[in-house]
Amino acid sequence: MQGLPIVDLDGRIIGMVIARAGRISTLILPGDDIIDALKNPPAPFAR
DSSP: OTTOEEEOTTSOEEEEEEEEOSSSOEEEEEHHHHHHHHHSOOOOOOO
């Protein structure tokens, strides 16, 4: 179930399911956070 889009009544994607938190709870990543992450380059990998 992870990775499924969350859509509003107009069919616009507004978030993404990222995890289940028990039998009845689901964690959702808001669409604005996804957009911000895609706009910014990733931090350099450091060892």
